[in-house]
Amino acid sequence: MTTLRELASHLGLSPATVSRALNGFPEVGEKTRLRVLEASERLRYKANSSAKRLATGKSGMVGMIFRSSRNLLVDPHFVDFLAGLSTGLADRELDLIIHTAPQRDLLAHYERFASSGSVDGMIVSAPEIEDVRISTLIARGFPFVVHGRTGEAVPYAYFDIDNDAAFAAATSLLVELGHRRIALLNGEANLAFVVQRERAVRRIAADRGIHIPERFVSHDLMSEDQAFLHATEMLSGRLGAPPTAFLCSSTLQALGVIRAAGAVGLAIGRELSIIAHDDVLPHLRPENFNPPLTVTRSPIRMAGAALAEMMGARIAGVDPLQLQRMVGADLIVRASTGAVPMSGRDGWPH
Incomplete structure (x- = not known):
């Protein structure tokens, strides 16, 4: 050597x-x-x-902080995101520090990282609409990049998908197929991407004269089990006519809806339609569902790789306004969506 x-x-x-x-x-x-x-x-x-x-004077380290209440190692979305991120950082000779903290102490931990010199930059994930982590890092002038964005015009570096366009296209497809009772299984209510997706669904529905009642919208962890519980309640008809179609923020939630539909004997694609957002998880391919699942598609691993590149640039002093990237999601129509059943057009049960 x-x-x-x-x-x-x-x-x-x-x-x-x-x-x-x-x-x-x-x-x-x-x-x-x-x-x-x-x-x-x-x-x-x-x-x-x-x-x-x-x-x-650089540490060669990049930090990420997560709530300690979440076991991210069992979340396939996080694992695939981490694969893209860690590989991209390693290519730039940067090491990743993953840290956990209770929700009440998250901001204090961000402030400690930013002031200690132990990391050269921070990666902020799952931003909220009003996110104090972001405002604090901006005020300190500390390099950071965000997986997502809190608004249309923001002063920081980010990588995001066009959640509005993706869920607007998915809703439009269901409306064109005749569906008027459309349910949305979304993520946790305080997250920016969750708000963006729900706004798009409600806007397209309202433009077509369709009202989406609160009982047709859930905000929860994007897991199969939670989706199964919400879909079971909605399909029971106990609170009114059940939905004829579901929009899901993840393919894991689609699995829960499929289970719930099977429990009441509904055939997916003929008696109940489903569209999900597909993060392209390697062990959960929607084309292999039965029937194949209609999706809005954007690989989460790509987001990790892009953020690693941006993080290196921010540490090198590149203007954050030059490091803002939003990509579209492809709508891929498969057999899980079909025309609304005749009995579900005007009354119920469908």
Whole structure:
């Protein structure tokens, strides 16, 4: 392994100059910097991480903080997101610190990370519409990126999917198929993406003269079991006519709806329609459902990789307004959606 001193001797430069060139110090000319980088690549020089951090004043660490009440290691969405994120950070020689804290102490832990110098940046996930974590990091001038966004025009770096367009398209499809009793199984009510999806569903429905009652909307953990409980209650008819279609914020929730429909003998695609958002989880492929599931599709692993790239750029000082990316979600129509049953058009039961 080539050392810094050997690299400097090969180039006829001082070790200090070579170190400054490798670490991007502005006093080193561009021609010299490129010469050093080319030689370091050819001679397979790899900087000692401790020395590099001492030279740059950077820790080489990125932090994420989650509520300790959630066991994220059993959440397939988080695991796949983490796969994309950790790989992307490793490519940039950044290490990820995952930290947990009680809900009441979350902000204090963000403030401690930002002031301690233990991390060079933070990744904020699952933002709320009014998110004090974000406002605190902005006030401190601390580098961070957000998985999601709290509004249309925001001053920070983010990667998000167009939740509004995705759920507007899904709702429009159901309306075109004749459905007027449409239920929404959503995530936890305080999260920004949850609000965006519900607004889109209600807007499209209202534009078509359709009222969605509160009993047709649930806000909960996006799990199969919770979805099964909500769908069972809605399909029971105890509170009024049951829905003829379900929109789900995850494919896990779609599994719960399928179970609930089976318990009351409803055929998916003919007597009950389902559309779910598909994060492209490797072990839960909606095309293999029975029947295949109609989805709005956007890979969550891609989000992790994109945020890693943005985090590296923010640490390097890139303007956050240049690091804002929103991608669309593809509507893929499969056999889980069909025309509303004749008996479900005007009355009930369907």
